Amino acid sequence: MSERAMETATAGRGAAQAGGDGVVVRAEGLGKTYAEGKLRTPVFDGLDFHVHAGETVAILGASGAGKSTLLHLLGGLDTPTAGEVYVCGQKMSALSDAARGQLRNRALGFVYQFHHLLPEFTALENVMLPVLLAGTGVAEAEARARALLESVGLGHRLGHKPGELSGGERQRAAVARALVNRPACVLGDEPTGNLDERTAANVFELMLDLNRAQHTSLVLVTHDRRLAARLDRVVELHEGKLREVARDGL
Numbered sequence: 001m002s003e004r005a006m007e008t009a010t011a012g013r014g015a016a017q018a019g020g021d022g023v024v025v026r027a028e029g030l031g032k033t034y035a036e037g038k039l040r041t042p043v044f045d046g047l048d049f050h051v052h053a054g055e056t057v058a059i060l061g062a063s064g065a066g067k068s069t070l071l072h073l074l075g076g077l078d079t080p081t082a083g084e085v086y087v088c089g090q091k092m093s094a095l096s097d098a099a100r101g102q103l104r105n106r107a108l109g110f111v112y113q114f115h116h117l118l119p120e121f122t123a124l125e126n127v128m129l130p131v132l133l134a135g136t137g138v139a140e141a142e143a144r145a146r147a148l149l150e151s152v153g154l155g156h157r158l159g160h161k162p163g164e165l166s167g168g169e170r171q172r173a174a175v176a177r178a179l180v181n182r183p184a185c186v187l188g189d190e191p192t193g194n195l196d197e198r199t200a201a202n203v204f205e206l207m208l209d210l211n212r213a214q215h216t217s218l219v220l221v222t223h224d225r226r227l228a229a230r231l232d233r234v235v236e237l238h239e240g241k242l243r244e245v246a247r248d249g250l
Helices: 003-014 067-074 097-107 123-133 138-151 167-179 197-214
Strands: 023-036 039-052 056-060 082-087 108-112 185-189 217-221 233-238 241-244
Touching: 023 067, 023 217, 039 067, 039 082, 039 217, 039 241, 056 067, 067 185, 067 217, 082 097, 097 108, 108 167, 123 138, 123 167, 138 167, 167 185, 167 197, 185 197, 197 217
Parallel strands: 056 217, 056 233, 108 185, 185 217
Antiparallel strands: 023 039, 023 082, 233 241
16 A cells, blocks of 8 residues: 555545544644734744544634634644644644545544535535545445435425525535534534524534434534524634633623
């Protein structure tokens, strides 16, 4: 087996479990500075963060504080200026692009404020896609996607494309897609921020129920302190620093 193939296989195996200390995602000394010409815009520096297997964590912060940037770094969607991110015990910066992509697909799920479903595919096909990308056969991918869509109340909408679904239905399909590979951790960036209050509450409850059923960790960026208070732990990003928020401070 080639070195790259071995690295990719290792990434796939490690995705199903936390590191030896039970931590599924860890950031050490994380920093991000955006550069444009001679202009340098620091977002944060020296951040330490971790989430244990099955733990739910909310990240609060003002608009522009860097919450989404932090989430993108944790998910390997952006590269830090300083520090390291470990997913299931593996250092993201040490992996090739291919191995990092495979680890991300197997170990992490993503839910955004906008669903990002592919418009030309049906709900079933959209949820099948991460399973197929992981190398699973079509029959199993379809069975897993169908079961998860039925569990989120979309069993009757399998053949509908995103444009034929309501906002709440699209977001429920996005939640199903995030969980279909049974990831170690789901990263959510204001996943209910584009929904009305009632629909948002339903989608949020659905995320919590599914995460607990699968024992999947959840890191949720939100501005809603009521939602944050429902999670195990709350941190706030303020002036480039992370601090724990006590329950009575919400």
